[in-house]
Amino acid sequence: MPPDAARRSDRSRLAVLAAARDLVAEVGYPRVSIEAIARRAGVGKQTIYRWWPSKGAVALDAVRALSEGEGGAITLPDTGDLEADLKTVLRATAAEFTDPALSALLRALYAEIAVDPELATLYREKVDHPLTEAKLARLRSGQRAGQLHPDADLALCLDFLYAPFTQRWLHRAGPLDEAYADALVEATLRAFAPAHDVDPRPSRPPQADR
Amino acid sequence: MPPDAARRSDRSRLAVLAAARDLVAEVGYPRVSIEAIARRAGVGKQTIYRWWPSKGAVALDAVRALSEGEGGAITLPDTGDLEADLKTVLRATAAEFTDPALSALLRALYAEIAVDPELATLYREKVDHPLTEAKLARLRSGQRAGQLHPDADLALCLDFLYAPFTQRWLHRAGPLDEAYADALVEATLRAFAPAHDVDPRPSRPPQADR
DNA sequence: ATATCGAGACGAGACGGTCCGTCTTGACAT
């Protein structure tokens, strides 16, 4: 007996997501209780338990609400220069990861996902998959333009672009600056370059090794 | 007034880590309470609170206890064939990520790390850094053998090898099989290959040159 | 050498608080 979604109060829904967003930013996700969200939102506890299965699910929706001003389908910039476009997008991602409200929520979401398989599935379907499709589209466009090898594994290419970036941010292993973004894009394109695009190594990042 | 480490009961320490390991495997990390760990370990609650600042810190030590049969310094295989060695190591990592007890603990640890900066620092120092050093050493050896570009950014190279692997596992985005491990190694080596080791696509084992 | 003693970690668990997830109530909307 699922609740009747048609009669759902949008007012309460938004109040819950906003309260969750603010509380997570203020006291940190682990110290946010569902009771506190309800209090802050001016909402009955049951209203939260009726519509969300877990605190993590609320976090997921709060993330979606924050990063979804776009409304319709997501489209990445396509100026014809794949390398430049990817650097632009990666820098934008860095900015999102740096935004306090969004980043606190995203950290919480990744934490719950690591430990909650059902939430992970929800995340993949509702957040990751649409984004991945948009990114893949841009890579395919670059591939058609001869900027990637015709046989390149584009999914793997995406992993190379985003996984190191996300991990560095999650582990706080280093700054998400333009140097790192650029190095990531350049090395990835090197790995998936078309056959005879032989241009030797450009510069090496400053602190390479000791 | 930190407690006197010299008088610490090793018996209790090990019992706590074992109890944590077992409980996490049995009921899942979020449902493991410190009280339950103490009960299972036959240990006073205070003994846990005395030596660990949080449940996540216990998880970190439990992971260390599990993956630290090695004792001394970590060394990666070095047969002279970098590509083969990296595939070997990545497959071993996949096996660790598949082991039920270790993987449940590791998921918990990554979840806490995402949200707890202090624990993240501890993780980087005690777990990640030593491992990274060992991996870097192997890459340097390959670099000296001419299997990597002399100016290659080895830290970035490591990110390429491991971050996509870890993320795929964390997000349950796909199987951690040999095909993925091999593709990861091949594409990474392509990105950091020495200058004129042309012959792009279908990767071929590097010929030992010297 | 042996006995005494104090410090501190130990197992056990009491304690007040918080939060969990469920359930009940009465108001309100459709």
Place this chain on the structure above:
DNA sequence: ATGTCAAGACGGACCGTCTCGTCTCGATAT
């Protein structure tokens, strides 16, 4: 009439702190 809503009561679990009495030490006194 039905179902969501805000509000909050409810028993139970767990939190983190604390107080017990026991035990193992090393230092000192005999």
